[in-house]
Amino acid sequence: MNQTLTVCQSLIRTGILETFRRKEAWVVLCLTLLLTFGAYTFTFFGVNGLDIFVKDMALTAVGLFTTIIGSVIATRQIPDDISRRTIFPILSRPISRDQYVIARAIAAWVMTALCFLMMTTVVTLLLAALKLSFGIIFLQYIWLKLMSIMWLSAIGVFLSVTLSQSAAFTLCLMLALGSGAFSRTLLLTVGEGNALVNWIITFLYGFLPHYALFDTTGKVIYGWQPIPGLVVMALTVYAVAISGFWLYLATRRFRGQSL
Amino acid sequence: MDIIRVENLSVHYANGRVSHCAVNNLSFSVRAGEIIGFLGNNGAGKSSTIKALMGFQKPSSGTAFLFGENINVVASRQRVGFLPETALYSPYLTPRETLRQYGELSGLNPGEITEVTNVVLEKTGVLTKADVLNRTLSKGMLQRVGLAQALMNRPELLILDEVSSGLDPIGRRDLRTLLLAERERGATIFFSSHQLSEVESVCDRILILNHGNLVAERSISDIRSTEPSLEDYFVRVVSDASPAETGVSR
Amino acid sequence: MKYPALPIFVCIGLLSVSGVSAKYALPNHLIQPSSEGANEVYEEKPTTSIVGEFRTSVASYLYGKAHEYMHGGVVFRAATDTEVANGRRTASHGDSLEAHHGSQETTVIPEQEFDPRSVWGELDRGTQPWMDIRQHGHRDLSEALPLFRMMTWADPHFIEGYDMGSYLVFSSAKNMRVDRAMKFLEEGIANNPESYRLHKSYGHYALTITKQNELALKHLEKAVSIIETRQLAKRTQRDDSMTEGQQRVAQIEDLEQSQAWNEFIQVLRKLDRKEDAIRWSKRCIEVNAPCPSGRRALEVYGVKP
Numbered sequence: 051m052n053q054t055l056t057v058c059q060s061l062i063r064t065g066i067l068e069t070f071r072r073k074e075a076w077v078v079l080c081l082t083l084l085l086t087f088g089a090y091t092f093t094f095f096g097v098n099g100l101d102i103f104v105k106d107m108a109l110t111a112v113g114l115f116t117t118i119i120g121s122v123i124a125t126r127q128i129p130d131d132i133s134r135r136t137i138f139p140i141l142s143r144p145i146s147r148d149q150y151v152i153a154r155a156i157a158a159w160v161m162t163a164l165c166f167l168m169m170t171t172v173v174t175l176l177l178a179a180l181k182l183s184f185g186i187i188f189l190q191y192i193w194l195k196l197m198s199i200m201w202l203s204a205i206g207v208f209l210s211v212t213l214s215q216s217a218a219f220t221l222c223l224m225l226a227l228g229s230g231a232f233s234r235t236l237l238l239t240v241g242e243g244n245a246l247v248n249w250i251i252t253f254l255y256g257f258l259p260h261y262a263l264f265d266t267t268g269k270v271i272y273g274w275q276p277i278p279g280l281v282v283m284a285l286t287v288y289a290v291a292i293s294g295f296w297l298y299l300a301t302r303r304f305r306g307q308s309l
Numbered sequence: 310m311d312i313i314r315v316e317n318l319s320v321h322y323a324n325g326r327v328s329h330c331a332v333n334n335l336s337f338s339v340r341a342g343e344i345i346g347f348l349g350n351n352g353a354g355k356s357s358t359i360k361a362l363m364g365f366q367k368p369s370s371g372t373a374f375l376f377g378e379n380i381n382v383v384a385s386r387q388r389v390g391f392l393p394e395t396a397l398y399s400p401y402l403t404p405r406e407t408l409r410q411y412g413e414l415s416g417l418n419p420g421e422i423t424e425v426t427n428v429v430l431e432k433t434g435v436l437t438k439a440d441v442l443n444r445t446l447s448k449g450m451l452q453r454v455g456l457a458q459a460l461m462n463r464p465e466l467l468i469l470d471e472v473s474s475g476l477d478p479i480g481r482r483d484l485r486t487l488l489l490a491e492r493e494r495g496a497t498i499f500f501s502s503h504q505l506s507e508v509e510s511v512c513d514r515i516l517i518l519n520h521g522n523l524v525a526e527r528s529i530s531d532i533r534s535t536e537p538s539l540e541d542y543f544v545r546v547v548s549d550a551s552p553a554e555t556g557v558s559r
Numbered sequence: 560m561k562y563p564a565l566p567i568f569v570c571i572g573l574l575s576v577s578g579v580s581a582k583y584a585l586p587n588h589l590i591q592p593s594s595e596g597a598n599e600v601y602e603e604k605p606t607t608s609i610v611g612e613f614r615t616s617v618a619s620y621l622y623g624k625a626h627e628y629m630h631g632g633v634v635f636r637a638a639t640d641t642e643v644a645n646g647r648r649t650a651s652h653g654d655s656l657e658a659h660h661g662s663q664e665t666t667v668i669p670e671q672e673f674d675p676r677s678v679w680g681e682l683d684r685g686t687q688p689w690m691d692i693r694q695h696g697h698r699d700l701s702e703a704l705p706l707f708r709m710m711t712w713a714d715p716h717f718i719e720g721y722d723m724g725s726y727l728v729f730s731s732a733k734n735m736r737v738d739r740a741m742k743f744l745e746e747g748i749a750n751n752p753e754s755y756r757l758h759k760s761y762g763h764y765a766l767t768i769t770k771q772n773e774l775a776l777k778h779l780e781k782a783v784s785i786i787e788t789r790q791l792a793k794r795t796q797r798d799d800s801m802t803e804g805q806q807r808v809a810q811i812e813d814l815e816q817s818q819a820w821n822e823f824i825q826v827l828r829k830l831d832r833k834e835d836a837i838r839w840s841k842r843c844i845e846v847n848a849p850c851p852s853g854r855r856a857l858e859v860y861g862v863k864p
Contacts, residue, residue: 053416060413064402071401071442097705102628135396139458142363142391142468143414146383194686234667238639240675252675260679268632268688272698281685284678308322309365 054149061157066164069123075165078115082169083176085111090180101182105271108173113195113267114227115169120162120199121222124206127154128304129215137309148301151207155297158203163196187276191266194282197289198264202226204293205259208300211307230262264289310377312466312497313339313362318371320357320521331357333521334371339499344492346508346529347501349518350547355501356394358518359470363391375466390464392455394471400444404435404454407443408461415462422461429457432490434483448475456487467491469500473507485511509539519547618714621706622723628703631696632688638665642673665692700731711747718754721747725760729768737768748778755791758782759819766822772829779823783839786816792846813847821852828856837862 069075089107093100128151131137141150170192177183184191205225209218236258240251264285266277320332332354339345349355360366362373364380378385398407405426412422430436433453438446443454452475459467467488473481481504488498488511502508508515509529517525525546529539536542627634642665668689674680683689690696707724710717721744729740744761751757762779765771786792796809820843827836837860840853844864847853857864 056416057414060410064399064406064410067406068399068401092705092709097708099702100705102702103705103709106624134398135393136398138363138365138393138396139391139411139455140414141365142386142389142393143411143462144383144385144387144416145414237669237676238636248675255676255679260682263679263682263686266686269686272631272688274631274688277685281682284682285686288682306367308367309360 053145054152057145057149057153058156061153062160065123065127065157065161069161069165074119074122075168078119078165079169079172082108082111082115082173086173086176102271104180104182105177105184106267108177109191109267109271112166112169112173113265116162116166116195116199117202117226117261118223119165120158120202121206121219121226123161123165124155124158124203125210125215125218125222127158127207128210129218132309141309147304151211151301151304152297155203155207155293155300158207159200162199162203166195166199167192184270185273185276187266187270187274190277190282191270194264194266194277194285197286198261200289200293201259201261201264201296204296204300208296208303211300211304225259226261229259230265232258233260233262260288310341311338311374312341312343312376313337313499314374314377315358315362316372316374318358318361318373319369320354320361320366321369322357330521332361332368332518335518335521335523336371337516337523337526339497341497342492342495343513344488344498344511345500346512346515347499347518348503348505348508348515348543349501353518354521355518356470357521359468359501362468363389388462388465390459390462390467392459392467392469392472395448395474396451396455398443398451398454398458400442402443403440404430404443404446404457405439407454408458411458412461417462425461425463429460432460432487433457434480449477449480452476453480456484460491463494465496467496467498467500469498471502472500473502473504481507505539505543509533515539517543517546616714616717618710618717618720621710621713622717622719625703625706625710625723628706629697629700630688630690631698633690634667634688635664636667645673666690700727703727704731711750715750718747718751718756721751722756722760725764729764737764740764741769753785753789755782755785755819756815758785759815759822762826763818763822766826766829772826775822776826776830779819779826782819783823786819787842791816817847817849820847820850824850824852824856828859833860836860840864 086104086108089104090100092103128137131140131154137150141147174184174188202222206218206222209222212218213221233255236251236255240248240255268274269277315335315337318332318335319330322329322331335354335358347355347358357366361368362375362380363386364383373380375385376388398404402410408426408429409422412425417425427436430439433456435450435453435457438450443451446454452472456469456472459469473484476484485507488500491498498511512529514526514528515532516523525542527542532539532542666689668674668683668687669680670691671680671684676683704724704727707720707727710720711724714720725740725743725747728743729737741761741764744757744764747757748754748761758778759782762775762777762782765775765778791812801809820839824836824840824843827839836856840850840856840862841864843850843853844857854864
């Protein structure tokens with residue numbers, strides 16, 4: 051366990067250095083600020099009451115770019131190591147393949163979380179300067195977003211050891227961004243068929259990616275009451291369990307791979 | 310004690326329905342303190358053998374041991390320093406940061422890492438470029454960085470794949486000095502190279518692979534006394550050996 | 560590769576098949592959002608409400624967003640026939656919501672008793688904006704006004720933006736600012752002088768709120784004139800070759816034109832222009848069969864239809 055933590059620490063540190071030196075994080079931060087401030091500029095043309103619109107644009111941008119950058123980071127961890135052949139000096143150390151995969155996934159989670167927190171902090175400060183603010187539910191939003199990033203990192207790493215890097219990225223992004231639409235459309239079909247079909251659909255629903263469940267942007271921007279603690283706890287447990295499942299599959303898959 | 314012991318090792322690669330034999334029933338051993346040159350043409354199976362030793366490639370049959378431990382056990386790599394063939398280290402890190410990463414992965418504490426980093430950077434001639442990004446370094450300098458990371462944990466066994474790749478003549482001379490110094494320190498060295506002059510000047514023994522088969526295993530002193538040169542011997546052995554030959558010439 | 564051009568032709572073929580298939584699978588998506596009533600059709604089809612959020616213009620996107628704003632982020636969709644048959648509560652069940660919800664609207668996230676997802680449903684209702692349709696409420700409608708300002712800037716020909724926007728301006732302000740609503744409509748009319756809907760709405764405010772009958776007459780007459788000149792009554796005719804969505808658009812348009820006709824005749828009567836009232840009443844009955852104002856006018860004036 052100690053060694054796994056050591057490996058995580060090392061990969062996280064170098065991963066953070068890489069992420070910020072690559073400038074991707076800065077690009078998405080700039081885009082987020084542009085979109086948020088851009089939404090606010092309508093005020094200069096006499097449009098008042100833009101509070102919800104500006105918050106909507108801000109959190110939509112943060113959510114979207116976090117998903118994109120999270121998918122990029124998660125799906126390139128292991129393929130980059132393989133293509134650069136840096137996986138050899140890593141695995142030449144007394145580190146098991148399982149430890150390596152888990153460490154890479156945790157590193158992806160931390161790197162994406164940092165990008166997300168950076169964007170959130172800057173956007174919050176910008177909104178505060180524009181005299182806009184979020185309620186206490188915003189803290190729950192941050193926590194659940196961090197949980198969703200955990201899921202995203204796990205599935206991104208699994209896809210990266212199963213498919214090519216570009217296919218993994220595309221699929222990861224589709225699963226994340228399309229999860230809401232998938233779920234809603236499937237839900238719509240329940241009740242339209244017979245009892246057996248309904249049961250099958252309900253059963254399948256549990257296997258869908260529920261990334262959208264973790265996104266509480268709607269409640270935050272409209273100032274709803276905080277989410278029940280039990281719901282937050284249940285989603286946290288779900289995130290940990292489903293991430294563990296995908297990581298288990300990733301380690302199984304990676305164990306047998308020739309490098 | 311045999312530091313490396315390989316017993317009937319075979320490695321196959323599947324290519325659709327066809328299976329290609331990269332290493333065929335290989336057996337050899339390396340004693341403590343030896344410097345072994347692992348030679349062969351391109352595609353002879355050198356890298357495949359090394360990958361199997363390091364656990365990157367699962368052997369299709371046979372087994373191997375490092376320090377008496379099976380290569381399937383993670384702990385067998387505890388005292389090994391490995392240099393891969395033409396690795397491209399993270400372009401967004403500096404050599405110092407790269408070495409720090411590998412030091413941590415080797416289990417060194419921060420104090421040890423700082424101390425060892427400066428030593429290996431100087432040994433490998435990278436000290437002046439220690440704080441510039443890897444992507445600004447030449448191929449030869451990256452090879453030196455690779456060598457440096459292999460030395461981070463003061464290994465008792467160095468396994469180096471194509472060690473002189475990308476090195477200029479000064480770099481190769483420094484490499485010879487380095488390898489001999491490591492042997493003085495007590496390390497065992499097992500490396501593959503196409504630079505026969507380096508091999509001849511530092512190695513105790515050589516193994517020659519051809520089409521996955523071990524076709525020669527001789528000491529350098531023996532070759533010097535009986536052959537015109539190592540190059541002539543190598544060419545003769547590789548030319549004479551057919552793909553089906555499994556015998557070892559002396 | 561033996562036939563290098565083959566993948567290109569395969570892609571073109573697949574695109575063609577998917578394009579043709581979309582026409583049959585999603586006929587309502589092919590209705591231009593700027594046509595009268597098209598946005599309302601979007602709200603009446605369950606799949607369109609969910610999948611059809613990819614609107615074809617910024618203005619249309621903002622229009623969909625406005626609906627969401629009014630309900631605190633709660634997303635609505637039309638109820639399916641099966642749901643209605645199973646007793647699923649919809650917004651048309653009283654609560655004086657019919658005026659803006661139309662019929663059979665419900666929330667995308669179902670109520671617990673209609674939700675087969677057990678714990679997933681609870682999590683969904685916990686994390687996403689949701690309200691029980693039986694306790695339906697609205698946020699301050701003025702919060703959506705900026706969107707109407709922006710959608711009409713984005714597309715000055717977005718009729719729905721001006722029409723619905725003026726209604727919100729009028730109904731959301733505490734003191735019912737009809738002057739601002741009419742000013743917004745004036746801008747819409749300036750950008751769309753041939754829109755009978757905007758003239759009709761303007762005339763409606765003048766007739767019923769500000770009691771400016773001459774002003775009402777000017778715009779209602781213009782509205783009816785556009786309907787007649789462009790033979791727009793043909794758009795309300797329904798036949799079997801139309802899709803369900805096209806028929807619904809025609810129905811909505813029928814209602815809009817009817818209102819124009821009826822209020823035009825009402826203002827003619829208020830201004831005591833008997834001959835014009837009789838002439839237009841007869842024409843109204845001819846093109847718009849029910850025409851209650853026209854029939855009432857003829858009855859009052861003792862003229863047979």
